[in-house]
Amino acid sequence: LLRKAQNPDGGWAFYPGKASWLEPTVYAALALHGQLEAARAWELIRGWQLASGGWRPSAEVPGANWTTALAVLLGVQQGGQRGPVANGLAVAKGLEWLRNNAKDGAWSWRRSNAGSAEPTALAIVALRSAGADLAELAQSSEKFLLADTLTPETCGPALVGLQGTSQAQGLAPLAARWVAESGSPLTRAWIRIGLRVNNIEVADPVGASMPRNLAIVALEALAAHEGNHRLLRAQAVPEKAQIQEEVTA
Amino acid sequence: VNRREFIPLAAAGLLAGYAGFRGGRQTAPQRNARSVVTLRKSASYDEDLAGSLLEGLRGSGVEVSGKKVLLKPNLAGFTSDEFTNTNVAVVAAAFAAFQELGAAEVLIGDAPEFHRDTYALAEAAGYRDRIPNFDDVFVDLNGDDVSPVAGLLDGADIYLPTTALRADLVVSIAKMKTDSRLGAALSMTNLFGLIPGSVYGWPQEKAHGLGSAKVAPELARIFRRSFAIVDGVWGMEGQGPVAGTAKMAGVIAMGDDLAAVDATCCRVMGIDPSKIEYLKLAADQQGVIEEARIEQRGEAIRDVRTDFRPAAFHSA
Numbered sequence: 001l002l003r004k005a006q007n008p009d010g011g012w013a014f015y016p017g018k019a020s021w022l023e024p025t026v027y028a029a030l031a032l033h034g035q036l037e038a039a040r041a042w043e044l045i046r047g048w049q050l051a052s053g054g055w056r057p058s059a060e061v062p063g064a065n066w067t068t069a070l071a072v073l074l075g076v077q078q079g080g081q082r083g084p085v086a087n088g089l090a091v092a093k094g095l096e097w098l099r100n101n102a103k104d105g106a107w108s109w110r111r112s113n114a115g116s117a118e119p120t121a122l123a124i125v126a127l128r129s130a131g132a133d134l135a136e137l138a139q140s141s142e143k144f145l146l147a148d149t150l151t152p153e154t155c156g157p158a159l160v161g162l163q164g165t166s167q168a169q170g171l172a173p174l175a176a177r178w179v180a181e182s183g184s185p186l187t188r189a190w191i192r193i194g195l196r197v198n199n200i201e202v203a204d205p206v207g208a209s210m211p212r213n214l215a216i217v218a219l220e221a222l223a224a225h226e227g228n229h230r231l232l233r234a235q236a237v238p239e240k241a242q243i244q245e246e247v248t249a
Numbered sequence: 250v251n252r253r254e255f256i257p258l259a260a261a262g263l264l265a266g267y268a269g270f271r272g273g274r275q276t277a278p279q280r281n282a283r284s285v286v287t288l289r290k291s292a293s294y295d296e297d298l299a300g301s302l303l304e305g306l307r308g309s310g311v312e313v314s315g316k317k318v319l320l321k322p323n324l325a326g327f328t329s330d331e332f333t334n335t336n337v338a339v340v341a342a343a344f345a346a347f348q349e350l351g352a353a354e355v356l357i358g359d360a361p362e363f364h365r366d367t368y369a370l371a372e373a374a375g376y377r378d379r380i381p382n383f384d385d386v387f388v389d390l391n392g393d394d395v396s397p398v399a400g401l402l403d404g405a406d407i408y409l410p411t412t413a414l415r416a417d418l419v420v421s422i423a424k425m426k427t428d429s430r431l432g433a434a435l436s437m438t439n440l441f442g443l444i445p446g447s448v449y450g451w452p453q454e455k456a457h458g459l460g461s462a463k464v465a466p467e468l469a470r471i472f473r474r475s476f477a478i479v480d481g482v483w484g485m486e487g488q489g490p491v492a493g494t495a496k497m498a499g500v501i502a503m504g505d506d507l508a509a510v511d512a513t514c515c516r517v518m519g520i521d522p523s524k525i526e527y528l529k530l531a532a533d534q535q536g537v538i539e540e541a542r543i544e545q546r547g548e549a550i551r552d553v554r555t556d557f558r559p560a561a562f563h564s565a
Contacts, residue, residue, distance in 0.1 A: 014392025014447065021392075021447060060395055061408055061448050109450020116450065153365060183327060184369035212368060212384070213392060 002028050002221065003037055005214055009059075010040035012214050021058045022048060026070040027218035033077060033228050042078040045071050046090055053093030054101070065110045066119035068097055072126040077231060095130055098123050105140025117145055117154035121161030128234030142167060152178040156190025160232055163197045172200050185211045185220065192223035197233040284506035284537050285309055286513045288548040291482050292499050294331070298342035299349075302478065305503040306346055308546055311476060314351035316417035319388075320344060323424045323439050324361045325491050327373045331483040332495040334374040335422050339480040339501070341379050343422055344386070358388035358412055359442045362452040363491060367391055388412050391446040401467055408448045409471070419443070419475045421507060425484030425498055425514055429560040430461055432525045433518065434490040435511040436477035437535075440468035462526035469507050469535040477510040478503045481517065486557040498555040500548065508536025509543045516540065519556035 005028075006012060011020025012028040022045060029041035048056045048071070054064020055071040072094040079087030101107060106115025107123040124141055127134055134141070145158040146167055155175050162168040172195060179191040179202060188205065195202045204225050211217055222229050287305040291298060320343055322335035340357060347355045357380065364370050367389035377383045393410035401407040413419055421436040428434035441452070441464070469475065479502040487493035500517060504510045508531040512522035522528045522538050532538045 013394075015389065018392070019394045023447070057447060058395075060397075065448075066450065109446075113450050119450075183373050184364075184366040186366040186369065213366075213389065215392075216366070 001210065001217060002031060002214065005217075006037055006040070010037075010044035012041070012218070014213055014215055016214065019058060019060060020044065021215075022055060022067040022070060023057065024213075024215035024218060026067070026074045027215050027222065029074055030077065030228055030231050031218045031221035033231055038074075039078065042074055042087075045074060046087070049090055049094065053095075053097035055094065063110075064097060066107060066116075066122070068094055068101075069107070069119065069122040069126040072098065073122070073129055073232075076126070076129045091130055095127060095132055098127060099132075102137060102141075104144065105137050105142075106144040115144060117161075118157040120144055121157035124161045125163075125232055125234050150174075152182045152187045152191070153184070156187065156192070156194040159191065159194025160197055163194075163233065168194075168198045169200075172198065176200075176202065186213070186216045189216060189219035189223045193219065193229045193232060196223065196229045282537065283542050283544050284504060284509035285544045285546060286502060286504040286506070286509050287546040288513065288517070288550070288553055289501045289503075290499055290548050290553060291501050294336050294338035294482055298338055298501070299345040301501065302339075302342050302346040302503065303349055305478075305501075305547070306350060306476075309476070309503065309505050311350065311418075311505065313347060313418055315353045317354040317415060318347045318352045318356070318418045318420060319413055319416035320347070320355065320357045320420045320422055321413075321439060321442060322357065322359055322376075322422045323434075323442065323490075324359045324367070324370045324374060325363060325424070327364065327370060329373060329375050330495070332424070332485045332493070333491065334370075335424050335480050336482065337375040337379040339478065339482070340376065340422055341381075343420060343478055344380060347420070356386050356388055356412065356416075358390045358393075358410070360390035360393075360410065360445050362441055362446075365391065365446065365451065390443060393445060395445055395448060398471055401471075402463060407471070408445065409443060410445055413443050413472065417474060419472045420478060421475060422478045422480065424490075425479050425481035425500075425502075425518065425557075426489035427486050427493060427518065427520070427557050427560045428489045429492070431465070431527055432560065433511065433515055433520055433522075433528075435514050436479055437465045437469050437507045437511050437527060437531060438490075440465065440472060440475075440507075443468060443472065462530060465527040466508075466531035466535050469531060473535070475507060476503070476505050477507045479510060479514050481514065484518070484557065486518075486559075488560050493560070494558075496555065496557050498553065498557075500553040500555075506536040508532060508538050512538035512540075513543060513545070513550065516550045517553055517555065519554060520559065 005016050007020045011025040025041050029038040032038045055068040057067045075091040107119040145161050175191045192202050289301045322340050326333040390410040395408040397406040421439045423436040423439035426434040481498040481500040484496045485493035486496040515522040528538050
């Protein structure tokens with residue numbers, strides 16, 4: 001379904017037949033990591049980076065926002081795979097934008113908004129994936145995520161942001177309950193990803209119908225037992241040293 | 250065309266059908282103009298709501314033959330309770346009524362303010378079970394294509410869903426609620442759910458840093474081809490729009506002046522509309538709120554008045 005739904009420009013829309021957006025494009029590209037479709041997606045996304053280093057959320061909408069973290073995440077994966085210096089520079093500028101837009105350890109959907117769990121979790125993962133030193137931010141970010149996690153919808157992203165910590169392990173029983181109870185495929189997919197990046201096994205859904213939202217389809221593919229959820233496991237990215245070298249160069 | 254009426258060329262093509270609609274408020278009301286608001290008693294969602302809405306729509310002079318209509322419900326929570334979301338019976342009745350009036354296309358769409366999974370929200374509220382051909386007519390406005398509209402408040406562009414911009418008529422089907430931020434959440438504030446989270450995040454109305462009370466009338470100005478239906482069969486009192494409690498008012502309000510409909514609903518709820526900041530800002534720009542300038546049809550306010558417990562705190 002994801003392959004068939006890729007737009008001619010290389011991106012994905014939230015819904016088939018509509019314009020490409022960065023968010024579904026990155027999730028789909030991660031789900032199809034290592035395949036031609038993912039490389040085409042990065043070619044599109046790279047062109048959406050602004051002079052500030054941040055990324056616009058679509059070709060239509062100006063101004064950088066939280067999806068910069070997703071673009072950095074994809075850039076790290078694609079840069080590692082292909083290794084061009086340009087990717088490393090794009091990622092480096094994106095990392096700088098992310099650092100400049102943190103407030104008390106939290107990131108927001110847009111600069112004028114208050115911090116939210118999902119942008120914060122993804123910014124942390126993007127920074128860690130690129131090998132950034134989070135020493136200054138880690139404590140306040142974890143504190144923010146823990147304070148903002150107690151809804152089913154924010155639990156999954158928070159587990160991703162808190163991966164490897166005792167707090168993530170502590171959230172696991174609640175997360176397991178919510179993944180069983182939630183009526184939202186989006187919530188269930190995120191929680192399954194969050195549990196899996198913390199090495200906590202969770203069953204794949206059986207007989208569930210396919211969501212219409214392609215971002216959710218891609219997240220479900222990432223969340224599957226054999227899916228690419230490992231790409232959201234920051235410590236599992238082998239290419240970060242290479243990217244750091246490219247940035248330094 | 251002055252700046253505040255400006256529609257950018259980029260969106261002009263989308264809005265080509267704009268002038269064709271008759272029945273919605275297309276220009277700012279003349280001073281001393283009067284607006285019509287219809288109140289219909291409805292003790293339960295099992296009554297003939299479609300017939301009731303049809304009567305109110307015809308009484309308001311709504312003509313949508315051959316036009317595109319977008320129904321915008323209030324999807325606020327993952328629940329099938331009767332007081333959080335616009336009840337599916339009201340949405341289904343409106344869907345049938347606009348089809349009966351000859352609309353060429355009737356779609357249902359929302360960009361929920363507090364939750365990202367729009368289809369799951371709609372499903373939890375029973376829409377998939379009750380709306381005919383749900384998958385063909387329901388649109389997640391948070392994932393729609395967007396187009397810029399210039400002139401929001403101090404000039405910033407706002408990006409809005411093309412499905413909403415293309416509609417000849419946007420019907421705000423709100424829930425009757427008190428609101429901890431604005432005092433009341435009714436048809437005009439329901440338009441916050443036309444701001445796409447894909448651009449502005451969640452909740453969207455805070456995205457501009459402008460304050461909710463200012464943005465609501467601006468949205469009513471942009472979507473001035475609009476009609477209001479407020480589901481007050483069951484409403485929400487206290488800490489709305491998501492954390493309040495159930496309150497039955499047994500009434501449905503409707504009209505083509507969103508400010509007048511909301512002011513009337515405030516009076517039904519025992520709230521002075523002149524104390525509601527967004528209505529004060531809307532008055533005389535997007536509609537009328539004085540009781541003397543609103544022609545009340547159907548039930549009298551006194552016959553349906555049901556005092557709602559206000560939110561403990563609200564700051565517009």
